[in-house]
Amino acid sequence: MLSPMLACALLVLLLCRISACQYSSDQCSWKGSGLTHEGHTRDVEQVYLRCSQGSLEWLYPTGAIIVNLRPNTVSPAAARLSVCIKPSTDSSGTNLYLDRNGKLRLLLREQDQAQGKVHCFSIQEGALFIEAVPHMDISRRITAFQYELVSDRLGAEAHSLGAPCQPCNDAEMLLAVCTSDFVSRGSIKKVDQEEEQTSVTVEISRLYRQKTQVFVSGGVRVRRWTGRIKMPRQCGVRSGEGEFLFTGTVRFGEAWMGCAPRYKDFLRLYHEAQQQGNNPCHMDVD
Structure with a gap:
């Protein structure tokens, strides 16, 4: 009689055909080859x-x-997640669809993947169905992308050209301090209007938190950081005087703006909430 562990391993082999299905140990990544799949193209x-x-x-x-x-x-909360994918600029050989209960919706054509743009969709919209495009020579075809699971509000909207640019309300400002990938205090130095987005160069005087190193230190003796934060182009941000509280998300190594109130307005709001006992988390504002 097979042990439960051995039976489980055999089942994985049967379902996955291990020669064509290679996972990392934490199931975060997958790498496979169509060459082992050629005899089973259907x-x-x-x-x-x-x-x-x-x-x-x-x-x-x-x-x-x-x-x-x-x-x-x-x-x-998993039902409220979005999936964001960023194809490699060398990605080719397939079309990408969303598969929900057997119904396919085109997400990305083969020729569009080389742009390397981020595309997001709700996790409720289904799984990714990746179909090979017939080619006489497949030796140069490789489909590759990175993916991230993010919250609906901070994920899909950040990369959508139609994303709303409404200011955060009081509750959202206070919550952003607790949940954002980066929280910093600083000023806007430069605004660059790119083809489909705005890139804001900022100088940071106080760095409260950052998930990855999107803001770079000016040196051990210089307690200043610089970096770039992206946002949808139609938001119409401009350089302004004074200090802001910058919060947001990090997606594929890039910082995307979330709530960004003037620091004096946030400070007033924070102290009022503190007096009322309504602060969702503590922040060192001294």
């Missing part, structure tokens, strides 16, 4: 990725794969 591989971020690389694609992106914990 088959559809099932890929399961259960991390908040990772990558996929499919060499010489043939047939199709279904990529199921899910968090590694079961929670009601």
Whole structure:
């Protein structure tokens, strides 16, 4: 009689055909090859990725794969997540669809992947269905992208050209201090209008928190940081006097603006909430 562990391993081998389905140990990334799939071009591989971020690389694609992106914990909040993917500029060989209960919706054509733009969709919209585009020569075809699971408000909206640019209300400002990937105090030095977004150069006088190093220190003796924060172009941000509280998210190594009130307005709001006992978290404002 097989042990439970051995039986489980055999089941994985049967379902995944391990030669074509290679996972990292934490199931954050997947790398496979269509060469082992050539004799089964009508088959559809099932890929399961259960991390908040990772990558996929499919060499010489043939047939199709279904990529199921899910968090590694079961929670009601998981239904409110968005998936953001950023194709490699060398990515080719497939079309990307959303598959919900067998109904496909085109997300990204092969020729669009080379732009390397971020595309987001709600996790409720289904799994990724990646279908190989027939080519005489597949030796140069590789489909590759990074992915991240993010909250609906701070994820999909940040990368949507139609994202609203409404100021945060009082409750959102206070909550942003607790939940943002970066929280900093500083001033706007330069605003660059790029093709589809605005890039704001900022100088930081107080860095409260940053998830990754999006703001760079000026040196040990200089307690200043500089960096760039992106936002949708139609928000119409301009250089202004005074200090702001910058909060936001980090997506694929780039900082995206969330709530950004003037610091004096935030300070007044913070002290009022502190007196009323309504602050969701503590912040050292001294």
